[in-house]
Amino acid sequence: xxxxxxAASSSTKSINKKLVTYAASLIDNCTVEILDINDYEMPLxxxxxxxxxxxHELAHAFLAKIENADAVIISFAEHNGSxxxxxxxxxxxxxxxxPKVYQNKPMVLLxxxxxxxxxxxxxxxxxxxxxxxxxxxxxNFSLPKFYDNYDSxxxxxxxxxxxxxxxxxxxxxxxxxxxxxxxxxxxx
Numbered sequence: 351x352x353x354x355x356x357a358a359s360s361s362t363k364s365i366n367k368k369l370v371t372y373a374a375s376l377i378d379n380c381t382v383e384i385l386d387i388n389d390y391e392m393p394l395x396x397x398x399x400x401x402x403x404x405x406h407e408l409a410h411a412f413l414a415k416i417e418n419a420d421a422v423i424i425s426f427a428e429h430n431g432s433x434x435x436x437x438x439x440x441x442x443x444x445x446x447x448x449p450k451v452y453q454n455k456p457m458v459l460l461x462x463x464x465x466x467x468x469x470x471x472x473x474x475x476x477x478x479x480x481x482x483x484x485x486x487x488x489x490n491f492s493l494p495k496f497y498d499n500y501d502s503x504x505x506x507x508x509x510x511x512x513x514x515x516x517x518x519x520x521x522x523x524x525x526x527x528x529x530x531x532x533x534x535x536x537x538x
Contacts, residue, residue: 351380354419358437359427365496369462370425376520395442409443425460428469450484458523459490468492489519
């Protein structure tokens with residue numbers, strides 16, 4: 351089984367990348383590829399740019415990654431209550447090639463932020479919009495107060511209730527035989 355995971359953020363210090371990487375580590379006996387959306391940076395999408403450049407090769411490459419995956423995990427950063435410009439631009443280019451961007455792949459959607467909301471506004475937007483783009487949302491999870499609830503040095507969720515909730519969300523994506531226990535990881 352192949353899982354593609356990425357943070358919908360262009361930040362090199364992305365806490366959402368830390369969260370999505372940790373979440374993907376809860377899956378056992380599969381291949382996980384963590385993508386960096388900076389590798390798919392394209393000019394700001396517009397009809398004029400598309401007319402000039404055509405369907406961008408990086409958008410084709412990103413769609414091929416989705417096509418070759420069995421499941422997708424995305425962690426959304428929130429900019430002013432919505433998607434980051436980097437994610438939205440990538441999505442816009444991809445949707446011009448295939449409006450069903452997520453190709454009926456099972457997905458888990460995550461979000462985190464330093465604040466108490468845990469980027470829940472953008473997460474709710476994603477949950478509601480993914481089915482329109484053929485994303486089969488199996489579960490979602492928001493981690494509030496990232497710096498209080500996540501140990502970046504040991505790569506683990508500190509709050510046991512939140513760790514269990516995240517583990518259960520990941521279980522909704524992957525067959526039981528492929529899970530790692532969040533508490534096992536914390537004790538390693």
